[in-house]
Amino acid sequence: MTAFLDNKLEYLQKHNIAQLTEHIVRNIMEDLPENPIKYVHDLLERPIPPQIVIAGPPGSGKGTQCQAIVERFGVVHISSGDLLRAEVAAGTEVGKMAETFIHNGEMVPNKIVISAVRKRLEQDDVKERGWLLDGFPRSQDQAEALESSGIVPHVFLLLEVPDTIVVERIENRRTDPATGMVYHLLYNPPPPEDVALCERLIQRDDDHRETVEARLRIYHEKLHGLKEHYGTLVETINGDQSIHAVTEGVLAVVERRRLK
Secondary structure: HHHHHHHHHHHHHHHHHHHHHHHHHHHHHHHHOOHHHHHHHHHHHHHOOEEEEOOOOOOHHHHHHHHHHHHHOOOOOEHHHHHHHHHHHOOOOOHHHHHHHOOOOOOOOHHHHHHHHHHHHHHHHHHHHHHHEEEOOOOOHHHHHHOOOOOOOOOEEEEOOOOHHHHHHHHHHEOOOOOOOEEEOOOOOOOOOOOOHHHOOOOOOOOOOOOHHHHHHHHHHHHHHHHHHHHHEEEEEEOOOOOOHHHHHHHHHHHOOOOO
8 A cells, every 4th residue: 555655646746746736726716717627728738837946045056056047948037136126226116115124124024025026927928938036935934925825836946055165155255346246265266466456355244254154044044944835846956066067956857847
């Protein structure tokens, strides 16, 4: 009996049946078709755009991997931070609500962030191409709030990098205030012959060891709840490899998790 159930479970996971079922039910609930059978048939005839959440500690290389995912699968990259800043710049209602919190350096309430995310997900390019959500959710309560709003990923990508490596990556960053260029003292140092450049490089406050370690503590505190919430949707990728190796792993996971 156990072997029988194991085989069935393996089949369900291999073919992403839970996510496929959720996709069908969610669309039916949104559209309330008069002929559900024909509706489901037509729905499954159309390509199902990917729905991806990516997470990882600061300095884990999420930006690089997001770019690779966008290039391979054509999804729309949605950064919650960029999204809120755009809403503020545009003077929208959501932007006005978020502006005070951003100005004071406070966390923007879930309700406001989700409102901005939902607004973006309802746009035609996202519906057609799918989405890659970056920077949100950061905690279990945010994930639950997203799900209650009907926003559920097909896969939750988690880049894992040891804390010691994260600290090394970030505390050795140096920024050129004149150009905005970012260098790394170990991996991408400034040209030593450019004395003026070397002298004007600064270390941002966010890149100091104490700040990085504090951010990591918060990240790990929140991560457990996120992993618990997303369960079998979580796919862990070792981020302490070459960029090429990490990218290969990320793209392979997304391909395997796509609803086809």
